[in-house]
Amino acid sequence: MTHDEFKILFTGPMGAGKTTAIAQLSDDECVSTDVVNTDLEQCNKEMTTAGLDYGYISLADGFGVRLYGTPGQERFRFMWPILASNAAGVILLLNGEHPDLEKHLAIYADAFANNGETPLVVGIGRLAANDFSCVDLVTERLANMGLFVPVISVDVREKEDVLLLVETLLCQIEAHEMELMEV
Numbered sequence: 001m002t003h004d005e006f007k008i009l010f011t012g013p014m015g016a017g018k019t020t021a022i023a024q025l026s027d028d029e030c031v032s033t034d035v036v037n038t039d040l041e042q043c044n045k046e047m048t049t050a051g052l053d054y055g056y057i058s059l060a061d062g063f064g065v066r067l068y069g070t071p072g073q074e075r076f077r078f079m080w081p082i083l084a085s086n087a088a089g090v091i092l093l094l095n096g097e098h099p100d101l102e103k104h105l106a107i108y109a110d111a112f113a114n115n116g117e118t119p120l121v122v123g124i125g126r127l128a129a130n131d132f133s134c135v136d137l138v139t140e141r142l143a144n145m146g147l148f149v150p151v152i153s154v155d156v157r158e159k160e161d162v163l164l165l166v167e168t169l170l171c172q173i174e175a176h177e178m179e180l181m182e183v
Helices: 018-025 079-084 101-112 133-144 159-182
Strands: 005-011 031-036 047-058 064-069 089-095 120-125 151-153
Touching: 005 018, 005 079, 005 101, 005 159, 018 047, 018 064, 018 089, 018 159, 079 101, 089 101, 089 159, 101 120, 101 133, 120 133, 120 159, 133 151, 151 159
Parallel strands: 005 064, 005 089, 089 120, 120 151
Antiparallel strands: 031 047, 047 064
């Protein structure tokens, strides 16, 4: 990776929208390792990511962003640290309607927040219009973990929403780098 590129990791449980988010942003066709979903009880969808998703976007300032998505099923957890290696930051996507939302938050925040060392932004999808109670709940749970990060309501089918997540994360990354320079 060159100095004018960032690697951003999208993570979260199956069905949170990682593949869709990366496909919305990627300048080229997204590389995906989707397979037939055999765990319909966890998430009722036809396909699921088994290895990774990959996309790339060029920013107006000449920078590029490599977008990697993790598989959402815990049985593919062995891929998570491989994909997280050298990531400048993480976007955690959650399904606001899922009954295990808090459990998912705990699993993924624990796996990827790196005790607050890794810049993180949380996007919550599938929320009812103007119902921000889920955003408040996730913000509170993260604060209880000692993580004070942006939590944003998103629709990953909307490119502008996904861009907002990436831009917010890039600001987090820049602030993190400035903090490291001060040390």
